[in-house]
Amino acid sequence: MNTNTAGRFVSDGAVEIAMETEVHQVAPPPRRSTFGKLKARLKETFFPDDPLRQFKGQSRKTKFILAAQYIFPILHWGPKYKLQLLKSDIVSGLTIASLAIPQGISYAKLANLPPIVGLYSSFVPPLIYAVLGSSRDLAVGPVSIASLIMGSMLRQQVSPVNDPILFLQLGFSSTFFAGLFQASLGFLRLGFIIDFLSKATLIGFMAGAAIIVSLQQLKSLLGIKHFTTQMGIVPVLASVFHTTHEWSWQTILMGFSFLVFLLLARHISTRKPKLFWVSAGAPLVSVILSTLLVFALKSRHPGISTIGKLQEGLNPPSWNMLHFHGSHLGLVIKTGLVTGIISLTEGIAVGRTFAALKNYQVDGNKEMIAIGAMNIVGSSTSCYVTTGAFSRSAVNHNAGCKTAVSNIVMSITVMVTLLFLMPLFQYTPNVVLGAIIVTAVVGLIDVPAACQIWRIDKFDFVVMLCAFLGVLFISVQNGLAIAVGISIFKILLQVTRPKTVMLGNIPGTDIYRDVRHYKEAVAIPGFLILSIESPINFANSTYLSERIGRWIEECESDDDKKHPGLKFVVLDLSAVSAIDTNGVSFFRDLRMSLQKKNLEMVLVNPVGEVMEKLQKGEELGGHGECLFLTVGEAVGFLVSATKAQTRSSDNPV
Numbered sequence: 001m002n003t004n005t006a007g008r009f010v011s012d013g014a015v016e017i018a019m020e021t022e023v024h025q026v027a028p029p030p031r032r033s034t035f036g037k038l039k040a041r042l043k044e045t046f047f048p049d050d051p052l053r054q055f056k057g058q059s060r061k062t063k064f065i066l067a068a069q070y071i072f073p074i075l076h077w078g079p080k081y082k083l084q085l086l087k088s089d090i091v092s093g094l095t096i097a098s099l100a101i102p103q104g105i106s107y108a109k110l111a112n113l114p115p116i117v118g119l120y121s122s123f124v125p126p127l128i129y130a131v132l133g134s135s136r137d138l139a140v141g142p143v144s145i146a147s148l149i150m151g152s153m154l155r156q157q158v159s160p161v162n163d164p165i166l167f168l169q170l171g172f173s174s175t176f177f178a179g180l181f182q183a184s185l186g187f188l189r190l191g192f193i194i195d196f197l198s199k200a201t202l203i204g205f206m207a208g209a210a211i212i213v214s215l216q217q218l219k220s221l222l223g224i225k226h227f228t229t230q231m232g233i234v235p236v237l238a239s240v241f242h243t244t245h246e247w248s249w250q251t252i253l254m255g256f257s258f259l260v261f262l263l264l265a266r267h268i269s270t271r272k273p274k275l276f277w278v279s280a281g282a283p284l285v286s287v288i289l290s291t292l293l294v295f296a297l298k299s300r301h302p303g304i305s306t307i308g309k310l311q312e313g314l315n316p317p318s319w320n321m322l323h324f325h326g327s328h329l330g331l332v333i334k335t336g337l338v339t340g341i342i343s344l345t346e347g348i349a350v351g352r353t354f355a356a357l358k359n360y361q362v363d364g365n366k367e368m369i370a371i372g373a374m375n376i377v378g379s380s381t382s383c384y385v386t387t388g389a390f391s392r393s394a395v396n397h398n399a400g401c402k403t404a405v406s407n408i409v410m411s412i413t414v415m416v417t418l419l420f421l422m423p424l425f426q427y428t429p430n431v432v433l434g435a436i437i438v439t440a441v442v443g444l445i446d447v448p449a450a451c452q453i454w455r456i457d458k459f460d461f462v463v464m465l466c467a468f469l470g471v472l473f474i475s476v477q478n479g480l481a482i483a484v485g486i487s488i489f490k491i492l493l494q495v496t497r498p499k500t501v502m503l504g505n506i507p508g509t510d511i512y513r514d515v516r517h518y519k520e521a522v523a524i525p526g527f528l529i530l531s532i533e534s535p536i537n538f539a540n541s542t543y544l545s546e547r548i549g550r551w552i553e554e555c556e557s558d559d560d561k562k563h564p565g566l567k568f569v570v571l572d573l574s575a576v577s578a579i580d581t582n583g584v585s586f587f588r589d590l591r592m593s594l595q596k597k598n599l600e601m602v603l604v605n606p607v608g609e610v611m612e613k614l615q616k617g618e619e620l621g622g623h624g625e626c627l628f629l630t631v632g633e634a635v636g637f638l639v640s641a642t643k644a645q646t647r648s649s650d651n652p653v
Contacts, residue, residue, distance in 0.1 A: 073366065074131045077403055085402040092401035093409020095280050096139045096392045100410055101417055102283040103392070103440060104142055105307065105425070106433040110213065111147035112160035113171050113384060115307050115425075115433075118142055120315045121383040123414045125374040126407035129388075132370035134363045136403050137354035138347065139392035139410065140374065144441050145209050146343040146385045148216075150174055152476050153335040157328065170332050173323040176379035177336025182344050183372025186365045194345045200457075201483040202345065203449050204464035208471025208479055210444035212236070213437060220434030221255035223248030223305070233472045251304055254293070255431035258286045262439040276398035283436045290432040291424065305430045312422045314415065319380040338477050340375075343387035347371050350388045354397050391440055463487050498534030500547055503572065503631060510632035512572075524635055526565050526642070528555050531572040536583035545586060545593075552597070567642070569599055570634055573606040583610075584617035602626045604634050 058066065069076040100122045108118030126140045133140075150171060151160075160167040185191055215236045219227040224246045228239035265282035269275050294304055323332060348367050355362040371387055378386060396406055454461045463486050470479025503512040504521030512529060515521045523529075528551060536544060548569070555566050579586075591601045603626055606614065611627075628634035 070366075072131055073134050074404070081403065081405070086405065088400045088402045089405040090409050092396050092399035092406035094413060095277060095399045096396045096406065097410040097413035098284040099280050099392055099395055100139070100141050101414065102287045102433070102436050103389075104414075105428075106436045106440075107142040107144055107147040108384070109430070109433055110144060110216070110437060111142075111151040111171065111384060112155060113151075113168060114164075116310045116422075117168075117171075117382060117384055119414055119418055120381065121378060121386050123411050123418065124315055124381045124383055125378050125386040126411040128374035128377050129370050130404040130407045130411075132366070132373055133351075133404055133407075134361075134366045134370070135351035135355060135388070136358070136360070137393055137397045137401060138351045138388035138404075138407075139396040140386055140407055141389055141392060142384065142386055143343060143346060143389045144213055144437060145206065145346065145444070146339045146387065148209055148213050149342060149476050150335055150339050150385060153338065154331065157331055166328075169321045169323055170328055170335075171384050172318050172321050172379045172382070173328075173332040174335040174339060175375050175384045176322055177333050178340030178343065178385050179336075179372045179375025179377075179379060181337055181340040181372070182375060183369050185344070186368030186370075186372060189365055191348075191364045191368055194341060194348070196484055196487060197341065197345050198460070198463065198487050199449075200453050200460035200464040201467050201480070201487055202349075203446055203453065204467030204483060205471060205480050206444040207446065207450070208468040209476055210441040212471060212476065213441045215240075217434035217438050220305075220430045221252065221259070221438075222246075223251030223431070225305075232474065248304070251429075251431050254290065254304065254429065255435055258290060258432050259435040259438060262286060262435055263442070266439055266442070273398055276395055280395040280399070283439075286432050286436065287425075287428055291428045294429050295427040307425055307428045307430065307433070309426050310422045312419065314418055315381040315383065317380060318382040322379060338480070339385045340372075342480075343375075343385050344368060344371055346390065347387035350390045350393050354393060357397070391443065459490060463490070492539075495534070495537075496539045497543055498532065498536075498540050500533070500544065500551070501531050502551065503529040503531055505632075505635070510630070510636075512631040512635075524639075526567045527570055527635060527638075528552060528566060528568070529570040529572065529631055529635070531575065533575040535578040536576055536586055537578070537580045538582040541582040541586040545590060548590065549593070552599070567598075567600060568602055568638055569594055570602045570604060570631060572604045572631055573610060574604070576610055577607060579610050579613055581617075584613055587614060588617070600626070602628065602634050602638065604628050604631050 101119065104118030104122040105115040106118070108115050108121070122141045129138070129140045154160075154167060154170050154174065158167050158170060185193060212233065215233060218224070218236070218240050222240070224240070224243045226243060226246065228235045230236070262279075262282050266279045269277075269279035294306060297304075323329065348362075348364055351362045351367055352364075375383075375385060378384070399406075450461075450464060453464055463483055466486055467479055467483030470482040472479070474482075501514040501516065502523070504515040504518070504523050505512055506518065506521055513521050514531070515523065530548065530551060532544065534540065552566070552569065587601075587603075594601050606627065628637065
């Protein structure tokens with residue numbers, strides 16, 4: 001920055017008068033090498049958290065230890081673990097295990113997979129996450145939305161009833177590709193991709209999926225044997241009312257009784273968080289009571305369907321079931337991609353939510369690697385897609401968990417169940433599993449958040465509505481794709497049609513604000529002051545030229561009331577973070593266009609990168625005096641210079 005007292009608008013005879021106004025004009029930024037600029041841009045894009053800063057100035061041994069702790073967070077907190085923390089982690093682990101066991105069985109059925117796979121998926125992945133994950137509160141396991149998406153996408157080409165082995169193989173293969181995609185995002189530090197799933201998109205998608213999931217459970221709650229395989233709300237309701245002859249009053253009575261019990265328990269825990277154990281233990285209590293009831297009445301009411309005999313033992317290997325070729329390869333890659341994005345988004349969002357409550361940081365890239373690794377390993381150990389579940393994580397948090405040891409305790413509890421308790425689930429009725437699923441997904445319908453979106457941004461509400469209706473009436477994956485497409489369209493619209501506002505002066509101050517938002521802001525005679533609030537690039541430079549042209553035409557046709565004798569077009573570039581070649585051409589063409597109209601272009605506060613490119617494009621050559629730090633300085637200097645020039649012409653020397 002340098003301080004000058006003369007400008008290109010001041011004639012030689014008026015220098016003394018112009019010197020009364022001291023103006024801080026902008027100096028060009030220091031030159032940087034091309035490699036230096038590229039390095040800075042890549043670092044800001046892919047390494048904003050600067051993960052290597054902790055290695056600077058450390059010895060080789062310390063660097064090795066820090067690297068091991070960075071890759072395996074358990075090495076960071078494990079040596080500091082104290083026995084007094086174990087009690088809290090054991091209580092938390094047992095609590096979430098009581099929720100994970102019935103949910104695991106239920107969600108596996110939601111994915112059209114054998115129920116035992118749900119328990120397998122609650123055993124191995126939590127152990128992997130405990131080693132690699134950075135969240136203390138995240139409880140890992142199957143989740144309803146990912147289960148629904150996997151089941152619906154795979155069922156489009158393969159029937160889980162007619163070809164269950166192939167369906168299971170495709171489920172494991174999809175899990176592998178989901179994990180591969182998730183881990184790749186973490187290694188390549190491309191987590192910003194999941195940011196395309198906006199809050200509005202997720203709220204609409206989750207609500208639509210929750211309704212579809214709940215309606216699908218009418219098959220179990222009503223005792224229907226022949227049910228549609230489609231996911232839309234219309235075919236589901238049609239199937240329900242076309243099979244009224246299959247409805248079983250015993251199943252309906254049991255199902256809705258336990259559904260009321262589960263919803264009541266959830267309501268109690270929601271109203272009184274200290275009673276979190278009520279909703280956490282309700283699913284397991286429901287499974288135990290319903291199993292005993294069916295076992296006692298099996299000879300009198302054989303019409304109530306049950307899970308049947310489940311295989312005992314720990315996870316069998318499944319790497320030989322992975323499909324990396326054949327006609328279904330495209331299907332499993334697509335399924336893995338969609339389920340991977342959804343589960344990754346949910347897991348990271350849940351982890352960050354509870355980390356904020358306890359005031360610690362969750363590394364997004366570490367979480368991607370951890371979730372991806374546990375799905376890759378899980379696909380080889382008879383598991384399907386898993387992530388951090390909100391309901392279980394909330395229970396884990398409320399139960400007072402201290403570290404990821406709670407996941408280890410949960411895994412050990414599931415292991416004991418797999419080894420010794422599987423025969424007890426033989427008489428567990430499917431209707432109770434359906435009631436558990438309905439209770440779990442009801443919380444995904446967030447009406448207050450939808451109302452807030454309506455109040456804040458109507459366009460976001462449209463995005464949310466499209467996701468909601470798309471899931472309900474088309475399909476789960478297509479509804480999500482429509483919402484993402486509309487969100488991207490919104491971004492493109494903002495990029496190609498950037499906002500430009502006219503600024504006016506707040507009387508008695510040196511402050512300039514949008515005249516449409518501030519009624520007291522007044523235009524300065526002879527000046528058109530515009531603020532460009534977007535980077536200038538090939539996508540919007542033409543629009544900006546046309547828009548500024550319209551501003552000028554409006555000013556010139558304003559009966560000379562607000563802009564008498566327009567002389568200067570001042571562009572506030574404070575919000576212009578970058579320009580490209582088209583942006584440089586935009587300024588050159590605009591200057592030439594204004595000169596033909598006897599107007600001067602003045603630039604205010606361009607950032608370093610913008611100045612540098614304008615300088616290289618020779619758009620600042622000879623015109624450096626037209627650069628100012630603030631609009632107030634620019635207007636003050638130009639007004640003084642104009643007055644001096646007028647006096648000089650009236651009184652020639």
